[in-house]
Amino acid sequence: MTTVPSYTPSLWVRVCHALPRLDLTMQMRDNIFVPDSWEYQQTLLVLSSLSAIALVISLLVVLSFLIHYCCCHRDGSTGHGYGGKKGRGICCVTWVAVAAVTLVAIGIGFYGNSEANDGMYQLTSSLLTANYTLASIDLLVNTITGLQLSVSGPLTTMEELFTGSKPFLVSTRNCRRLSDNVISLISSISLAHICCMWCLCVCLHCRWLSYVLLLLLDLIVCLFILLGLAKQARWLLILMTVLAWLALFLSWGSLGLETATVVVSRPRKTVMVSGARTAEMKDVLDYYLTCSRRMNSPFQQLLTQSQRALSNIHTHLSSLDRNALTQFPKAEKSLREVQQILNSTEGNFHQLVALLNCRGLNKDYIDSLKGLCYDGMEGLLYLSLYSFLSALAFTAILCSLPGAWRSFPSESEEYEDSDSESEDPFTSHQARRQTASGSQRGAMTPFYNYPGAGWTPPFSSAPPLP
Template identity: 40%
Template sequence: QALLLVVALAGLGLGLSLIFIAVYLIRFCCCRPPEPPGAKSPPPGGGCVTWNCIAALLVGCAGIGVGFYGNSETSDGVSQLSSALLHANHTLTAIDHLVLEMVERLDEAVRTELTTLEGCGPRGGGGGAPAGGARRQAETGGVPLSPLQVAENVSFVEEYRWLAYVLLLLLELLVCLFTLLGLARQSKWLVIVMTVMSLLVLVLSWGSMGLEAATAVGLSDFCSSPDSYILNLTQEETGLGSDILNYYFLCNQAVSNPFQQGRGAGRGAWPGVVGGARRVPGITTPFPPQKPVLSLEETLNVTEGSFHQLVALLHCRGLHKDYGSALRGLCEDTLEGLLFLLLFSLLSAGALATVLCSLPRAWALFPPSDDYEDTDDDDPFNPQESKRFVQWQSSI
């Protein structure tokens, strides 16, 4: 409701601006004193009106520069957010890959090597249970969270937002430049076209102002306390426990590692598996098969290395660093860019409103020969040149 109120205030500002411009132009057209017949000098204050319009256009050009800077800052902040999300997704994907690889490797060891070796002697059954326990402990290491979709959605929206603002800035820049050209050349048709375009850009500026203000208010409210909001949203979307989320989002000594128990149980299962493998020569026949023994030892060595790598990836430092980078990009660069874009919209709306009030008065000061100002004096199709040619022929 608060965001809708901000957007409604921008709409109210647009309505008041249009009403003020309409009242001003009606008063200018209907209440203007009649000019005395034969008067050729411009009315007093005409130069002041033109310079006011030029000053407003220069302010609009300065606002365009502010808008380009704000658009760049916003894009940088969103890019930092997307990069942090992609890096976090890479870490989580590596965790899932390691867990799946360990589970498959241990499951293969339980189904083939240990089963073969236990069937070779009368006292089988020493290694399968510990290996199965290690496999079950490895299955609990996955983290069901994927920021990839969030990063793709953010990048998609940002691409079109950036392009829309660039087009808006270029449109206003062209309007300002062509309006200055029309005032310099005293071209009535160009001034009329730019008046219509200024009205269009004024509406777009107020609309962008409403969106920027609503986004800035919502983002500043989020950045005042982001942890609780993200914790609740992530828990709702993924179903993860609060202990896991607090561990990764806070990452301090006050929060214990939720995987500590599972990691300890997994480490405790390794001695049983290794001990069972070492007892293989004693529990099998006098000629134990060497290939299953070597394969089992290789599986244990590779799995132990993967387990230590998984423990390092499950530590909160990496993901918490990505979380902090995402917050800095969103709450520093993006918010700063939105504030500069809001300043651009304010300057643009004020400058264009002034221009719309000044252009009709400046247009009224143009000389009546404006229709022929673009023609060349040596052009034979020039009406004045044709008149002089007829007079010259009659004199002959």
């Protein structure tokens, strides 16, 4: 099976399809696209299960950190693990790094979602164009068949008029036989439409919208966690922790789905040809998907026979026009009607021949391939990278939240801070400490309250009493 000319798969496509395939028994399988085969479905299950294994590892890591903070990481002097300057510095660096990775992952996700949407749009638009071409072919086939059936009445009238002339009657009957032959030949041309295009468009739109919502969820969780840490709002951190768990599960799940989708997306025409059930359908798909000059159209014989039949009908009608009208002038109206129908049939026939050429449908197929395997594949790879980075970032967030929670002040510390904030804001911290220490020692009695032997009254400018 040859590849499609004028199309070269990208490097990422070749790399993805060169990946080894393993089934549930860990045996190597080939990469032939057989979606109905259980062996092929096993390879997809194995690829999707890798993200499930990574999810289990993430859960174990988060659980180990929770046990570490709850049981082993206690600071008796401060009551929390980030009491010192060094601990606060490490916590700050950790959260800055986690936030940076999360924001980078979200940016990659938005770009990948846009690229994937562009590729899917090109795919659907090309398939819709191909579907329109197939619908036009069916319309022309039905039109030609209807026109040929409409000549039955005029030919019957001509046969009644030519009853006394055997040569003219034979020519008229030959026209009827050839017309029936054209109907049978043209009716055998049938091309299946691309079904479920509406469902495909709806699914692609839902895919784009779901990724936008997932990206917004990640962004909101990241920003509000930072806000909760800055404001030390416990209720906000509790809510964002629940959403972070949800984002972690969605990230690993989307990674498994994207991995399977990247592997399923195939750049070769064997995808569609392998779905054909008969040899005739395979030949038709092979012709339109390859469009090689060395290949003949599977409808070539039918079209040639139909063209010859129409030419013979035209010859018989020309003979009757030259010879029969002089003897049977009443047959002129029916003969002109048959000639008009024949001219319309030939015009529609030439349009049908042009549409049945492989160039138009092959161009639509190439455009759909480029949309799927270039922009679409690149977008899926970026989305896979986003899912992986966001899953790692949310794993780090869930591991770091217990330590950040323990660094918050307790209720007694918050009460003391509120009391100190209610004091005079213009009093310095040193004066407050001195006032507090003085209040603990008690009030000192003034020096002049203790009279002694050498006590003299304080100097005064007032005159002495008499």
